[in-house]
Amino acid sequence: MTKQTSTSKDICKTLLDYALNEAPTGAKARVVMGESGKKSVGVLNGKPQSYDNAQTRSVSLSVYIGQQKASASSEDFSDAALKKLAHETVLMAKATPANKDAMLAAKGQFLENVEELAKPLDLHDDGPHPDVTELQDMAFALENAAKATKGVRCKSVNTSFNYSTTTVLTSEGFNAQVKSTSFVPMLQTIAGEGGTQTTAYSYRVCRHREDLPAMETIGKEAAEKASAKQGAKPVPSGKMTILFDREVSPDLLGMFAGAISGMAVDKGTSFLKDSMGEQVFAKDITLTDDPTIPRGLGSDPCDRQGIPTKKLDLVKDGKLQHWLLSLASAKRLGLEPNGRGDGVTTLVMQPGTTSRDDLIAGVEKGILVTGMIGHSSNLTTGDFSRGAEGFLIENGKITQPVHEITIAGNLKDMFLNMTPADDLKLDLSIAAPTVRIEGMTVAGK
Structure with a gap:
C-alpha cells in the first residue's frame, strides 16, 4: 500500500484491521483521516505580497481496551508505518490508566448513511478551485474599495480558499466521509495618522463561491468602520x-x-x-x-x-x-x-x-x-x-x-x-x- 495509490477509506480500513489484530479480543478502535488544503493570497498597495498553497494529510488511531484508551497519529501511510502505528498505540492503551469516559458509539447509536444525508447540506463547492489569479483579483477588489474612502488605507488584505475531507471508521461499524469548502475574503483597515489611528476589519466565510457578496461591499464596510472610530x-x-x-x-x-x-x-x-x-x-x-x-x-x-x-x-x-x-x-x-x-x-x-x-x-x-x-x-x-x-x-x-x-x-x-x-x-x-x-x-x- 502506498499513499499515492490508496484512498482515504483504504488507509483507514487497513489501519483499523492492523489495530484490531494487535489488540486483545474485545478491543475497539477508531480511525480518523483528515485531508485539508488552503490556498491563500495577500496583497497590499496594489502589489502581491504572498501566496501559499498548503496541503496536509494525516491519520489518527484510537484504541480502546476496556476503559483504557490511547491515541496516536501519523503522516506516513506506508504499510510499515501503519503497522507500527497500530502496534505502538495498542501498547500505549495497555499501559494507560482506566478512563470511564473512554467509549465508542455502538451500532444503533451512530448514524448510518452519513454521506447520503450530508448531500442536502451542500457543504462542498464542486466547482473548480480558485487559482492564484482569481484570489488576487478578489484581494485587489477588496483593497481598492477600502482605499476609495478618504483617509483610509489597508494594513492587510487576504483571500483564501479552504477545503477538507474527513474520513472516520470504527470497529463498531461507523463509516463516514464528509467534504467541505470555504471561501474567506478579509481585510484590516487603518484611518487617521500617528496617535489618532483607528483600525477595523471585515470578512466573510461562505461554503460556496456564489454566496460571496461583492468584494467592494466588504472593502467599503471595513473602511467605514475604521473612519467611524476617529x-x-x-x-x-x-x-x-x-x-x-x-x-x-x-x-x-x-x-x-x-x-x-x-x-x-x-x-x-x-x-x-x-x-x-x-x-x-x-x-x-x-x-x-x-x-x-x-x-x-x-x-x-x-x-x-x-x-x-x-x-x-x-x-x-x-x-x-x-x-x-x-x-x-x-x-x-x-x-x-x-x-x-x-x-x-x-x-x-x-x-x-x-x-x-x-x-x-x-x-x-x-x-x-x-x-x-x-x-x-x-x-x-x-x-x-x-x-x-x-x-x-x-x-x-x-x-x-x-x-x-x-x-x-x-x-x-x-x-x-x-x-x-x-x-x-x-x-x-x-x-x-x-x-x-x-x-x-x-x-x-
Whole structure:
C-alpha cells in the first residue's frame, strides 16, 4: 500500500484491521483521516505580497481496551508505518490508566448513511478551485474599495480558499466521509495618522463561491468602520444600558454554549448547572441549534462520535431545554447523547420584533458595543468583564465613538434582561441580532 495509490477509506480500513489484530479480543478502535488544503493570497498597495498553497494529510488511531484508551497519529501511510502505528498505540492503551469516559458509539447509536444525508447540506463547492489569479483579483477588489474612502488605507488584505475531507471508521461499524469548502475574503483597515489611528476589519466565510457578496461591499464596510472610530475617547464610569451589535453579540451566545456543556454541568463548573427547565433568558427569547441549514458553517448530519444531530431549541421562550451532550457527558448525567459531542452546530438567537434603531432610540444613556477585547469572563460564577469599544448613545442618538472602556456584569442577569433586535444576519456558526441589556457597569475615565 502506498499513499499515492490508496484512498482515504483504504488507509483507514487497513489501519483499523492492523489495530484490531494487535489488540486483545474485545478491543475497539477508531480511525480518523483528515485531508485539508488552503490556498491563500495577500496583497497590499496594489502589489502581491504572498501566496501559499498548503496541503496536509494525516491519520489518527484510537484504541480502546476496556476503559483504557490511547491515541496516536501519523503522516506516513506506508504499510510499515501503519503497522507500527497500530502496534505502538495498542501498547500505549495497555499501559494507560482506566478512563470511564473512554467509549465508542455502538451500532444503533451512530448514524448510518452519513454521506447520503450530508448531500442536502451542500457543504462542498464542486466547482473548480480558485487559482492564484482569481484570489488576487478578489484581494485587489477588496483593497481598492477600502482605499476609495478618504483617509483610509489597508494594513492587510487576504483571500483564501479552504477545503477538507474527513474520513472516520470504527470497529463498531461507523463509516463516514464528509467534504467541505470555504471561501474567506478579509481585510484590516487603518484611518487617521500617528496617535489618532483607528483600525477595523471585515470578512466573510461562505461554503460556496456564489454566496460571496461583492468584494467592494466588504472593502467599503471595513473602511467605514475604521473612519467611524476617529475621535474615540473613554467615557465616565457608571451604570448604563449596553447594546451589543450583531457582530459581537454572538460572543455572548458562545459563553452560554460553554455553560451548558454536559461536562461542565457534571463537574459543577457552570453557573447554569441547576437551571434545566428554568428561565435563563427573557421569556420571548428562543435559541435554536440547527445542524440542518444548507451550506451552514456548522451544519453536519452527526458529530464526530457518529451520534446523529437534529435541530434543537436549546432555549424556548427563555427556558433552558437541553444540555450539549457527548457520549461521555450523557452517560455521566444519566441522559441520552444528542449529537453535540463537538459543541453547538449552528446556534442562532431568533430575532426580536424591534428594529436596531428603535432599540437605540429608547436609550437615555448607553453604549453601542461594536468590539470586545480580552476573555476575562468566568463560566463557573457567570461574572462577565470585557474591554470594549463602540459608540456613546445619548437621548436615543449615537453621539461619539468611545474606546478604552470595560463593561462588567453577570451573565445570568444579562441573559434574563436581554432584548433582541430584528437585525439577525445568519452568516456564521453562532449568530444573534443586536441585543440590549439594561444596567451594566461601565468603567471608563
